Amino acid sequence: MNAAKRPDRVEAQLTKLSRLRKEPPGAITTETLVAGLQSRNNLIVARAATVAAELNQHDLEGELETAFQRFLVDPIKTDQRCLAKQALARAIVDMELPATEVLLLGAHHVQMEPSFGRPVDSAVDLRATCAIGLVNCGHPDVVMELLPRLLDAEAQVRVAAARAIGACGDPAAVAVLRLKVLTGDDEPDVLIEALAALFELAPRRTLDFVRSLLEGGACDPGAAILALGDSRLEAAFPLLQQQWQRANRSEERRIVLHAMVALRREPAIDFVFGIVADGAMPAAREGATALAALRLDPTLRQRMEQVVEGHPHGVELWQLFEE
Secondary structure, eight states: OHHHHHHHHHHHHHHHHHHGGGSOOSHHHHHHHHHHHTOSOHHHHHHHHHHHHHTTOGGGHHHHHHHHHHTTSSHHHHSGGGHHHHHHHHHHHHTTOOOHHHHHHHHHOOOEEOOSSSOEETTHHHHHHHHHHHHHTTOTTHHHHHGGGGGOSSHHHHHHHHHHHHHSOOTHHHHHHHHHHHHOOSSHHHHHHHHHHHHHHOHHHHHHHHHHHHHHTOSOHHHHHHHHHHHOOTTHHHHHHHHHHHOOSHHHHHHHHHHHHHHTOHHHHHHHHHHHHHOOTTHHHHHHHHHGGGTTOHHHHHHHHHHHTTOTTHHHHHHHHHO
16 A cells, blocks of 8 residues: 555655745745755655756755765665756756766766666766866866766767867867867767867867868868868868868768858858859759758848759759758
């Protein structure tokens, strides 16, 4: 009987915590949140942490930290899927609390849980969240602390680490991120994030760095090309134009066209329209597909109509532009 009623009691506590969102902050609200954070049930603690952050309950910093450390003990048993720890860390980050010790623990925590196949790491989101949190709280050695996360087994964490290192303002960040790019990564998103951070930190120097990468073949060209497009720098267009001429694979040329459109610079857009108007298939097809990102712009839409009118593959190109 007691076991049958236990889920009902948990659901009742979760509902009680959720209702606090509609209540004015006060002693009763704080008391209920504290009770939730002190629960042994990870679902209840996760809900309490989420509501505490939504209500901006900065006075619960100590309770959040204590709960987090409690769930580090026998974590697979006490906090399956890292639900409590992730919610607690998210609350700390969202409220910009200086809970450095918790964020350090979370940034390094790995929780391999049984699954139908190989064990699965349930702490991926937690490490990513804590990486950003360490930057927000101004940890003095954030680059050194996050450096191992650039080698994390999970790409999501490596991306978060690159983003966090780029935002920390430490002079060592440029060197660390360049090294990451030079050593490579199996996931292009990691390199794109590292290069995006470099463009934020040192735009002109990063343009020269990317030029050397593309000319020397020392990096995944796709990541470097996309990063140039995301930079929105006018000086990135000549590099993309050179890469178009240099590329000998259709996939790489496709990426160049998408990067030119992402650049949102008039010379780059003109170049892609020229490929659609004059280029042989499949280049014209790839150009139309790339320009589809701008199809809601009435001026560019009218220009595309003019380009495809009378084009031998105009119907197909217009369909690609519309998709």
